[in-house]
Amino acid sequence: MDYRQYFSDELQKLHNEGRYRTFADLERRAGRYPEATHHGVSSDQRVTVWCSNDYLGMGQNQEVVSAAHRILRDTGVGAGGTRNISGTNHNHVRLESELADLHDKQAALLFTSGYVANMTALSTLASRLPDCVVFSDEQNHASMIEGIRHSRAEKHIFRHNDPNDLHRKMSRVAPDRAKLVVFESVYSMDGDFAPIRKICDVAKHHHALTYLDEVHAVGLYGPQGAGVAARDGVMHRVDVIQGTLAKAFGTLGGYISASAELVDFVRSNGSGFIFTTSLPPCISAAAYASIRIVRDNDALRELQQERVQKLKHLMAAAGLPLMQSESHILPLMVGDPVRCREISETLMTEYSIYLQPINYPTVPCGTERLRITPSPVHSDEDIDHLVDALVAVWARYSLRRAA
Numbered sequence: 462m463d464y465r466q467y468f469s470d471e472l473q474k475l476h477n478e479g480r481y482r483t484f485a486d487l488e489r490r491a492g493r494y495p496e497a498t499h500h501g502v503s504s505d506q507r508v509t510v511w512c513s514n515d516y517l518g519m520g521q522n523q524e525v526v527s528a529a530h531r532i533l534r535d536t537g538v539g540a541g542g543t544r545n546i547s548g549t550n551h552n553h554v555r556l557e558s559e560l561a562d563l564h565d566k567q568a569a570l571l572f573t574s575g576y577v578a579n580m581t582a583l584s585t586l587a588s589r590l591p592d593c594v595v596f597s598d599e600q601n602h603a604s605m606i607e608g609i610r611h612s613r614a615e616k617h618i619f620r621h622n623d624p625n626d627l628h629r630k631m632s633r634v635a636p637d638r639a640k641l642v643v644f645e646s647v648y649s650m651d652g653d654f655a656p657i658r659k660i661c662d663v664a665k666h667h668h669a670l671t672y673l674d675e676v677h678a679v680g681l682y683g684p685q686g687a688g689v690a691a692r693d694g695v696m697h698r699v700d701v702i703q704g705t706l707a708k709a710f711g712t713l714g715g716y717i718s719a720s721a722e723l724v725d726f727v728r729s730n731g732s733g734f735i736f737t738t739s740l741p742p743c744i745s746a747a748a749y750a751s752i753r754i755v756r757d758n759d760a761l762r763e764l765q766q767e768r769v770q771k772l773k774h775l776m777a778a779a780g781l782p783l784m785q786s787e788s789h790i791l792p793l794m795v796g797d798p799v800r801c802r803e804i805s806e807t808l809m810t811e812y813s814i815y816l817q818p819i820n821y822p823t824v825p826c827g828t829e830r831l832r833i834t835p836s837p838v839h840s841d842e843d844i845d846h847l848v849d850a851l852v853a854v855w856a857r858y859s860l861r862r863a864a
Contacts, residue, residue: 478798479797479798479799479801479802479820480798480820480821482820485499485809485815485817486499486500486501487499487500487508487510487815488500489510489520489521491520491521491523491526492521492523493521494510494513494515494518494520494521494838495509495510495511495513495518495836495838495839495843496508496509496510497509497510497815499809499815506813507813508809508813508814508815509813509814509815509839509843509846509847510815511814511815511816511833511834511835511839511847512815512816512817512831512832512833512834513834513836514677514707514708514834515708515709515711515836516680516681516708516709516765516789516834516836517680517681517709517711517755517761517762517765517836517837518711518836518837518838519680519709519710519711519712519751519754519755520711520712521711522711522750522751522754524750524754525711525712525747525750525751525754526747527750528743528746528747528749528750529743529744529746529747530743531746532552532742532743532745532746532747533743536550536552536742536743538741538743539738539741540553540738540739540740540741540742542738542739543735543736543737543738543739544734544735544739545735548738548739549739550739550742550745551742552742552743552745552746552749553571553739553740553742553745555745555749556571556745556746556748556749556752557569557570557571557716559749559752559753560704560716560718560752561718563679563685563686563687563718563752563756564687564688564691564696564702564704564718565687565691565696565697566702566718566719566720567719567720567721567724568718568719568720568721568724568725569716569717569718569719569724570716570717570718570724570727570728570734571714571715571716571739571740571745572714572715572716572717572733572734572737573713573714573715573737573738573739573740574705574707574713574714574715575604575674575676575703575704575705575707575714575715576603576604576715577604577715577733577734577737578604578703578704578705578715578716578717579602579604579605579607579608579674579703579715580604580607580608580611580733581608581727581731581732581733581734582608582672582701582703582717582727582731583595583605583608583609583611583612583641583643583672584608584609584611584612584731584733585612585726585727585730585731585732586612586641586670586672586701586723586726586727587608587609587612587614587641588611588612588613588614589726589730590614590639590641590670591639592638592639593612593614593615593638593639593640593641594614594615594616594617594634594638594639594640594641595609595612595614595615595616595617595640595641595642595643596616596617596618596619596627596630596631596640596641596642596643596669597609597616597617597618597619597643597644598618598619598621598622598643598644598645598655599618599619599620599621600621600645600648600650600651601643601644601645601674602645602649602674602676605643605645605674609643614641617630617631617634621648622653622655622656624656624659624660624662624663627642627660627663628663628666628667631663631666631667631669632667634667636667636668639670640664640667640668640669640670641669641670641671641672642660642663642664642669642670642671642672643672643674644660644671644672644673644674645673645674645675645676645677646673646674646675646677646678646682646688646689646690647675647677647678647682647689647788647790648677649676649677649790649832650790650792650819650823650824650830650832651784651786651790651792652784652786652787652788652789652790652791652792653786653787653788654689654787654788655673655689657673657689657690657693657695657698657699658693658695658698661695661698661699665698670700670701671698671699671700671701672699672700672701672703673690673699673701673702673703674703674704675688675689675690675702675703675704676703676704676705676708676715677708677788677790679704679705679708679709679710680708680709680710680752680755680762681709681762681765681789682762683696685755685756685757686709686755686756686762688702688704690702700719700720700723701717701718701719701723702717702718702719703715703716703717703718704716704717704718706744706748706751706752709755710748710751710752710755711747711751712744712747712748712751713740713744713748714740714744714745714748761837764837765789765835765836765837766789768835768836768837768839768844769789769791769835771835771841771844772791772833772835772839772844772847772848773786773791775844775845775848776791776793776848776851777863779848779851779852780862780863781793781848781851781852781855781862781863782794782860782861782862782863783863784830789834789835790832790833790834791832791833791834791835792819792830792831792832792833793830793831793832793833793851794828794830794861795818795829795830795831795860796827796828796829796830796861797829798818798820798821798826798829800829800858800860801818801819801820801829801830801831802818802820803858804816804818804831804854804858804860805817805818805831807854807857808850808851808854811850812846812850812853812854814846814847814850816831816832816833817831817832818830818831819831819832833847
């Protein structure tokens with residue numbers, strides 16, 4: 462077999478379909494975000510980033526940066542091993558305690574990323590619970606799908622955010638089997654919220670465990686930024702809350718929080734935890750500092766929501782085809798992968814605006830979009846410039862406008 466030719470042919474197919482992914486070479490500067498330097502092929506330019514998951518700009522917060530510097534100076538760069546073999550640093554233990562307290566759970570467990578947290582926790586729980594069957598929302602993240610698949614447990618996919626369909630599917634399974642209901646609170650591509658209370662009602666009726674991914678919600682919603690479940694007053698009804706440190710908290714890592722027994726079970730059996738070098742202590746210290754700041758800063762969350770509403774209002778007034786979204790995620794529909802890429806490149810080169818095109822397989826074919834995430838550090842001038850640029854580009858390409 463000509464392996465190189467095979468790889469080349471497959472890559473060419475991606476190019477032909479408009480799905481080949483290119484990465485913007487960016488350099489963020491602490492204190493100047495959302496501005497970044499884009500290192501292009503022929504020259505560098507300053508751009509405004511409009512698609513970051515650093516939702517609150519905490520990645521450049523001076524207290525967070527200082528916390529990382531202090532531990533970096535005191536303990537060095539790496540953790541030195543897995544958590545089991547010399548790699549459990551006091552900063553890990555302190556951070557896990559803070560995360561458990563944030564979600565009002567008995568314990569929490571750190572992972573190197575949110576992806577690894579989902580992959581490890583779900584594969585461990587679903588494979589080891591006796592005769593377990595998993596019920597998964599059809600729009601769950603790839604990390605959740607991979608964790609369920611890796612477990613080899615029986616699975617059923619229920620219609621997105623549909624508790625009635627979940628109930629129907631759970632009713633067909635023997636009542637004495639172990640059951641796990643897996644869903645998200647904020648879906649990152651459409652920006653919609655899950656009906657957490659109703660899903661918990663169905664799960665309780667069928668004696669199932671609930672596993673909620675709050676990665677796009679922690680820091681942003683609910684008292685102290687504990688998430689949508691906390692905002693809706695149902696956090697205590699969710700058995701496992703999974704979150705990330707890499708979005709609203711601006712650092713790196715993932716975690717689960719749950720009962721002491723469940724967390725210890727995953728800690729003791731999850732290969733994705735056992736055999737992975739632990740997070741650098743300086744990152745854990747930065748995450749701890751960020752969580753402490755965000756928990757006490759309702760004004761930061763309120764400012765972010767004000768920025769979201771302002772941009773949403775201006776885009777709607779301009780007739781731009783913004784998907785209905787209750788959250789901070791604003792999907793702007795294009796519906797064509799090639800055109801989506803062209804729009805992104807035009808915004809970058811002519812307007813110094815960075816918006817990454819979102820294509821298949823991240824979203825279904827025909828729903829290609831630009832995903833906009835306003836933050837507290839975007840100014841009125843940034844917002845006005847973005848709307849003006851989008852209106853101009855939409856007119857140039859004769860794109861569909863909102864009804």
